[in-house]
Amino acid sequence: MPVISYFFLGVFLLILQTSLLTILPHWAGSPDPFFVLIVFVAIRLKLVHGALLLLMLGLVMDIFSGIFLGIYPIAYVLLFLLLHGLSRGLAIQETVHRIPLVIISYLFVNGLLYSCASYLAPENELTWNWKDILMQILLLAIITLPLFTLFESFDAMLTPRKASQFFLRPKNKNTFRD
Amino acid sequence: MRKKNRKSQQIKIFFLFGSILTFILILIASTVGRQELNGPQRLALDLIGKGQYVVTRLTSGVSNVWADYIGLIHVRDENRRLQEELDKFKETNIKYREAVATNVRLSKLLQVKDSLPPPTLTAQIVGRDPSLWFRTIIVDRGSSEGVEKGMPVVTVEGVVGQILDTSPNYSKVLLANDPNSAIDVLVQKNRVQGILKGNGSNGFNLLYVLKNADVEKGDAIVTSGLGDIFPKGLPVGKVSEVTKSKRGMFQLIEVEPSVDFSQLEYLIIIMHENSLADQDFGKQYH
Numbered sequence: 001m002p003v004i005s006y007f008f009l010g011v012f013l014l015i016l017q018t019s020l021l022t023i024l025p026h027w028a029g030s031p032d033p034f035f036v037l038i039v040f041v042a043i044r045l046k047l048v049h050g051a052l053l054l055l056m057l058g059l060v061m062d063i064f065s066g067i068f069l070g071i072y073p074i075a076y077v078l079l080f081l082l083l084h085g086l087s088r089g090l091a092i093q094e095t096v097h098r099i100p101l102v103i104i105s106y107l108f109v110n111g112l113l114y115s116c117a118s119y120l121a122p123e124n125e126l127t128w129n130w131k132d133i134l135m136q137i138l139l140l141a142i143i144t145l146p147l148f149t150l151f152e153s154f155d156a157m158l159t160p161r162k163a164s165q166f167f168l169r170p171k172n173k174n175t176f177r178d
Numbered sequence: 179m180r181k182k183n184r185k186s187q188q189i190k191i192f193f194l195f196g197s198i199l200t201f202i203l204i205l206i207a208s209t210v211g212r213q214e215l216n217g218p219q220r221l222a223l224d225l226i227g228k229g230q231y232v233v234t235r236l237t238s239g240v241s242n243v244w245a246d247y248i249g250l251i252h253v254r255d256e257n258r259r260l261q262e263e264l265d266k267f268k269e270t271n272i273k274y275r276e277a278v279a280t281n282v283r284l285s286k287l288l289q290v291k292d293s294l295p296p297p298t299l300t301a302q303i304v305g306r307d308p309s310l311w312f313r314t315i316i317v318d319r320g321s322s323e324g325v326e327k328g329m330p331v332v333t334v335e336g337v338v339g340q341i342l343d344t345s346p347n348y349s350k351v352l353l354a355n356d357p358n359s360a361i362d363v364l365v366q367k368n369r370v371q372g373i374l375k376g377n378g379s380n381g382f383n384l385l386y387v388l389k390n391a392d393v394e395k396g397d398a399i400v401t402s403g404l405g406d407i408f409p410k411g412l413p414v415g416k417v418s419e420v421t422k423s424k425r426g427m428f429q430l431i432e433v434e435p436s437v438d439f440s441q442l443e444y445l446i447i448i449m450h451e452n453s454l455a456d457q458d459f460g461k462q463y464h
Contacts, residue, residue, distance in 0.1 A: 018305035018316070025440070030308060063350075064305060066312040067342060067358050113311055124357040127378050132310055 002158045003053045010057045029135035036147040039105050042083040054080045071116040075109045102144045286334040299447040313356035320347040330448045336413035336436035366398040384431035
């Protein structure tokens, strides 16, 4: 059930992103709430659920973006595996790590897309434009925390029991020991 | 002694009243039958008039202040009502302006449509590619209306791109400024041929033009019609920069598009009589 709900939330964000949010001028970039959801899902959901969801969202993204089918599912699943692996050893779910986490993930996915597109069509030269990328990173940094709060509320709605347990837990406990 | 004093006082009062009475009688006697005020009457009128004036001004001042105060309540209501009306009219005005602008755009499209080989189809953009690496758009026409992969998409200003994928009701268009797009073009003035490729931002590169070819800044670039993809002579853009490096056979030519890709709204899909779906779409890139 959460996988389906997140899927529809992702599709909704993608529709917003490809229609309403494109009205901004080119130099201002376009906010990428869909990508923030991808990162949120990658650090929140369990292995099978998360990988399946990101694969599905990647397939949908293929429809709306690009000309090489399959590169988005690969990029998102690789990102999921990377973040899932990192979250075992590092406390990347903590609030202070969210913005750098999203930015690094964005650079990772775009590096992957750039490499795949360059490999699949070497004669068509892509330009790595730092100006556009930095503008996107800035926008992501601005929208990450509000969107994470929103997604957490959404997550709490989907799993009310877990949410209540989270809020009722003893506050003086060392969270890094768990 | 005391009696004498009282008597003289009574006499004084009597005289005083008598004088006043006499004065009044004389006044009455002199007034009866006249139509003009006499001196004392004028004086009285002047004095009373002053009083009346002052009282009236004060009353009217207070009355005005009160009326203004009461009126403010109505003014506030009226102001709110007028503001709402103004907003409504502004909204209507914006709608009318938008309708006029749409009308102008569609009229231009219609003119272009008439000049293109039939059949054509008008489409509206419903979505844009959110990534940094690709330039595609989604339009509201699909295979149920005969749209097929490879069909050219143009606008009033010139070439926009070609159909990349279709669903029954929507299609994905590869814009001409995408690095993966390639169009066979000519320099209009001397018919020098080249391949136009997108540079990923808002421009094109004209490739495979020999160094000895005469190409200058400002030259118009049009479609060549080769490959039966785009009709011949559609405007593509103008040469914005020409560089002849020492090495290599070809010139480096940058072309400024005639279409503003960020302002696209309505497009024309040129339907081919012979379907291109059977052909390998990849061929046109090379």
